[in-house]
Amino acid sequence: MFKLLGNKKLLLLLASLILFIALMGLTLGDRGRMTWPEKFVKDTVSFAQSLIYKPAARAAGFFDNMRSLRMIYEENAALKKKLNDYAKDTARLNLLEDQVLQLEHALEFTDRQKAANRYRWHFAEVVSVNPDPLVRTVNINLGDKDGIRINMAVATVDGLIGRVTEVSPFYSTVQLLSAIDYENASTKAIAATTLEHRESFGMIERYTSDGLLEMNKIQDSDLMEVDDTVITSGFGEVFPKGLVVGTVISRRVGDTGITHTALIRPSASLDGYKLREVFVIEMPEP
Amino acid sequence: MKNRYVALILLFSFLLEGSLLVPWLIPAQWQNKLLLAPHFTLIILLLFSMLRSRHLGLVFGLAIGLMQDIVYASPMLGPHAFSMAFAAYAAGIAANRIKMNITLTFFVVSFCLLVYDFTIFSIYYLFRITPMAYGDLVTQLLTPSLLFNLLFAVLIYVPARKWLEVKMESRDVESIT
Numbered sequence: 001m002f003k004l005l006g007n008k009k010l011l012l013l014l015a016s017l018i019l020f021i022a023l024m025g026l027t028l029g030d031r032g033r034m035t036w037p038e039k040f041v042k043d044t045v046s047f048a049q050s051l052i053y054k055p056a057a058r059a060a061g062f063f064d065n066m067r068s069l070r071m072i073y074e075e076n077a078a079l080k081k082k083l084n085d086y087a088k089d090t091a092r093l094n095l096l097e098d099q100v101l102q103l104e105h106a107l108e109f110t111d112r113q114k115a116a117n118r119y120r121w122h123f124a125e126v127v128s129v130n131p132d133p134l135v136r137t138v139n140i141n142l143g144d145k146d147g148i149r150i151n152m153a154v155a156t157v158d159g160l161i162g163r164v165t166e167v168s169p170f171y172s173t174v175q176l177l178s179a180i181d182y183e184n185a186s187t188k189a190i191a192a193t194t195l196e197h198r199e200s201f202g203m204i205e206r207y208t209s210d211g212l213l214e215m216n217k218i219q220d221s222d223l224m225e226v227d228d229t230v231i232t233s234g235f236g237e238v239f240p241k242g243l244v245v246g247t248v249i250s251r252r253v254g255d256t257g258i259t260h261t262a263l264i265r266p267s268a269s270l271d272g273y274k275l276r277e278v279f280v281i282e283m284p285e286p
Numbered sequence: 287m288k289n290r291y292v293a294l295i296l297l298f299s300f301l302l303e304g305s306l307l308v309p310w311l312i313p314a315q316w317q318n319k320l321l322l323a324p325h326f327t328l329i330i331l332l333l334f335s336m337l338r339s340r341h342l343g344l345v346f347g348l349a350i351g352l353m354q355d356i357v358y359a360s361p362m363l364g365p366h367a368f369s370m371a372f373a374a375y376a377a378g379i380a381a382n383r384i385k386m387n388i389t390l391t392f393f394v395v396s397f398c399l400l401v402y403d404f405t406i407f408s409i410y411y412l413f414r415i416t417p418m419a420y421g422d423l424v425t426q427l428l429t430p431s432l433l434f435n436l437l438f439a440v441l442i443y444v445p446a447r448k449w450l451e452v453k454m455e456s457r458d459v460e461s462i463t
Contacts, residue, residue, distance in 0.1 A: 016368070017368075020364045020367070020368040023362075024362045024363065024364040024365065024409065024413065025362075027362040027364065028361060028362040028413055029362075038356050041353060041357065042356055042357050045300075045301065046357065048301050049301050049304055049305055052301055052302060052305045053305050056302075128304035128305055128358075129304060130304065130358040131304055131323060131324050131325075131354075132323060132366070133322065133427060134321070134406065134410055134415070134427075135360055135410075135415070135416075137359055139304075139358070165359060166359040173358065173359035181417045183414050183417055184414060184415055184417065185414070186361050186415070206417075209418075209422065
């Protein structure tokens with residue numbers, strides 16, 4: 001018979017398989033801090049990639065612009081309207097903020113309580129996207145030295161997109177919401193509520209293959225309706241309160257028959273290749 | 287000397303792979319439905335391993351794969367390192383045993399691409415990292431990625447062979463240097 005591998009080579013292959021399975025098993029899951037060779041490799045490679053990224057992004061942006069040239073008038077009209085609303089909202093916001101400060105003062109809030117809802121938004125640029133489509137992560141150009149920590153929430157102007165999972169001194173890795181799955185231990189579910197019905201509650205636990213998020217564990221008596229805006233509730237202690245996730249597009253009785261399940265269309269694009277600028281949200285220390 | 291250039295080219299294509307190459311090359315409508323994995327580094331590595339040296343191919347595969355595991359924070363260390371080295375070595379073995387022509391070369395390249403994607407998927411499946419089912423894998427990832435990557439392989443095959451190929455009888459002697 002045609003002999004593909006010698007005995008020695010076959011043994012070597014099996015030995016290396018065992019070795020690799022052992023390595024994978026050991027490094028699987030939360031490893032906490034990265035080791036220094038990892039940090040070194042990640043920072044060097046990411047730096048080189050950030051040099052390539054800028055011209056590549058320019059070129060990609062050029063073709064995008066060509067495509068959207070037709071829609072520019074509609075977009076302009078919509079933006080003008082938004083700007084109008086923005087002016088109105090700012091005026092209202094200033095009033096409300098004043099009021100909140102007065103009330104906080106009157107109720108004798110401690111400094112810690114006052115600071116609890118003041119998030120810092122760090123601006124970051126995407127450096128590279130994971131070419132492996134089964135693991136949805138992107139790398140951004142902020143790291144440990146910029147105050148980024150594991151589990152910080154990451155959002156774009158449209159809404160929540162993910163969570164920081166690994167931090168090296170100058171770069172960090174963001175796991176996108178599209179990776180969320182209850183069978184995968186490296187992802188975290190999001191505790192969510194809606195803007196219209198603040199007492200409703202559900203857990204976003206899965207990303208479906210149609211590009212929607214699945215929200216489970218909604219009470220039978222919950223008032224949540226289709227077209228509600230889903231926001232994070234802050235009960236999970238990982239994602240801060242009040243970040244927009246998406247809109248409810250359907251609600252039905254869940255698989256167990258006890259609770260309800262809703263499908264949510266994410267408001268931000270979760271496609272790594274479309275992300276350019278993101279914000280990392282730093283919560284005040286509890 | 288050429289081996290060093292190959293190492294540099296591999297490094298550069300690895301850097302490019304993670305940048306915005308994909309949306310630039312593929313129509314936007316496809317990107318939502320299909321999961322395309324660009325494997326340009328792997329293709330160069332396979333050709334190198336087949337035309338020049340499978341042992342160096344193995345070493346390069348290990349290095350680049352491990353780098354990918356670290357840089358993109360794979361759920362664990364190892365899957366890419368293992369599958370890349372394995373695919374490169376398998377291609378080298380095949381080229382060593384069979385007399386290669388262009389059809390056979392593309393056959394081996396596509397087979398190794400499938401093996402690579404499938405090994406990674408199996409490892410993720412084993413450790414419960416991806417919820418994807420086997421059926422979806424074939425239609426959404428394996429087939430489109432294979433076609434997309436074969437296009438690239440066709441593009442670089444002739445220049446790569448001209449540049450890389452060493453005379454048949456002296457292959458294994460020269461490859462070490």
